[in-house]
Amino acid sequence: xxxxxxxxxSEYIVHHLGHLNNTHHAQKNIVDFxxxxxxxxxWSILVGVLGCFFMYRAARKATAGVPGxxxxxxxxxxxxxxxxxxxIVHGNRTFxxxxxxxxxxxxxxxxxxxxxxxxxxSQAFHYLGLGEVFPYHRVVPTADLNGTIGMSLGVLAxxxxxxxxxxxxxxxxxxxxxxxxxxxxxPFNFLLNLVEYAAKTVxxxxxxxxxxxxxxxxxxxxxLLGSTATVFGFVxxxxxxxxxxxxxxxxxxxxxxxxxxxTLVYIGQAHEGH
Numbered sequence: 615x616x617x618x619x620x621x622x623x624s625e626y627i628v629h630h631l632g633h634l635n636n637t638h639h640a641q642k643n644i645v646d647f648x649x650x651x652x653x654x655x656x657w658s659i660l661v662g663v664l665g666c667f668f669m670y671r672a673a674r675k676a677t678a679g680v681p682g683x684x685x686x687x688x689x690x691x692x693x694x695x696x697x698x699x700x701x702i703v704h705g706n707r708t709f710x711x712x713x714x715x716x717x718x719x720x721x722x723x724x725x726x727x728x729x730x731x732x733x734x735x736s737q738a739f740h741y742l743g744l745g746e747v748f749p750y751h752r753v754v755p756t757a758d759l760n761g762t763i764g765m766s767l768g769v770l771a772x773x774x775x776x777x778x779x780x781x782x783x784x785x786x787x788x789x790x791x792x793x794x795x796x797x798x799x800x801p802f803n804f805l806l807n808l809v810e811y812a813a814k815t816v817x818x819x820x821x822x823x824x825x826x827x828x829x830x831x832x833x834x835x836x837x838l839l840g841s842t843a844t845v846f847g848f849v850x851x852x853x854x855x856x857x858x859x860x861x862x863x864x865x866x867x868x869x870x871x872x873x874x875x876x877t878l879v880y881i882g883q884a885h886e887g888h
Contacts, residue, residue, distance in 0.1 A: 623838050626834070626838060627831070627834050627835075627838075629736075629750065630732060630733075630736070630752070630834055631752065631830075631831075631834075632749075632750035632752070633649075633651040633652075633653055633654065633750055633751075633752050633758065634651070634652045634653040634748055634749070634750050634751050634752075635649045635650055635651045635652060635653075635750075636649060636650045636652070637649055649760070651752075651758055651760055651761070653750075653751050653752050653753065654752070654755045654758045654760065654761045657724070657727060657753055657754070657755050658720075658724055658755040658761060661720065661723040661724050661726075661727065661755075662720050662723075664723065665716075665719045665720055665723050669688065669715075669719065672684060672685055672688040691715070691718070691719070692715060695711060695714045695715045695718060695874070696711050698714065698874070698875060698878060699711040699714050699878055702875075702878040702879060702882040703878055703881060703882040703885060704882070704885060704886075705780070705885055710878070710881060713772070713877070713881075714874050714877060714878050717870075717873060717874045717877050718870050718871065718873075718874040719870075721756065721765075721822070721869065721870040721873050721874070722866060722867060722870035724754065724755045724756045725754070725756055725826060725865075725866040725867075725869055725870055726866055727753045727754045727755070728753075728754045728757070728826065728829055728830055728833065728862065728866065729859060729862070729866075730753055732830075732833050732834055732837045733837065735748075735751045735753065736751065739751065754826055754830055756822050756823065756826040756869075757823065757826040757827045757829075757830045758823070759819065759820070759823045759827075761823075762818075762819040762820070762822045762823040762826075763815075763816070763819035763820075763823075764819075765818075765819065765822075765873075766814075766815045766816070766818040766819035767815060767819075769815070769818060769876075769877050769880055769881075770811060770814070770815045770880075772877075772880075772881055772884075773811075773814075773880045773881055773883070773884045774884070775884075776881055776884040776885060777789075777884035777885075780884065780885050789807075790803070790804060790807050791803050791804050793807070794806075814880055818873070818876055818877075818880075821869075821872065821873075821876075822869055822872075822873050825865060825869050826865075826869065829858075829862055829865055832858055833855075833858065836851060836854050836855045836858060837851070837855075839851045839854065840852075840855070
């Protein structure tokens, strides 16, 4: 997007939905695994490290007495995750509960990046003379389907791992070909189970992506409303932006909770037979 000419509304949105990637061009397809989106990698790793740091600080400063506000907040989250993992996954949860906590905190932090002003980094790069180096930059990793599908593939890998660990390789293979219609319909059972695994993986990634992508798009439309240079546009921008930001808090936390819960459900199903 040229800085010397005022972009149209469509050019503005297309530019802000472009990723900083290895091609230096806007990604034409919503999902393209041949493209590496550097901004998605950077922000997902950064908030992941920050999340680990804050949880580590909370654990180090935890006291047996009256907790401070930060410790009380972390304890509420930990107890909520522990209760959910206990009710869904039966058996050894030594790794499951920390995994669920990590997923919830990580996804919530990535979603929260959507509250940053949509023009913050593009304007910063422009004023610093880095517009050519960073022609595109998107901040929200969960608004990138490559990122959310990548996380859902990680959940799939864990589901397969626990399925084999709990049932044994022979038991897992037997279930793959014998459930739910019996070993005499092995080809149909195998196809059905493959479709089930694929549907779980795709729906898990698509659900998070769709909600965050739509939220980001609405923020861009609200930003365009404020660029009309009219009283109506300014007032509408402030009111709509404030209302959507408040409502978006619920979406950010809800989507993190849903992703965590589905992760627990899929791993819990791997512990059980058909």
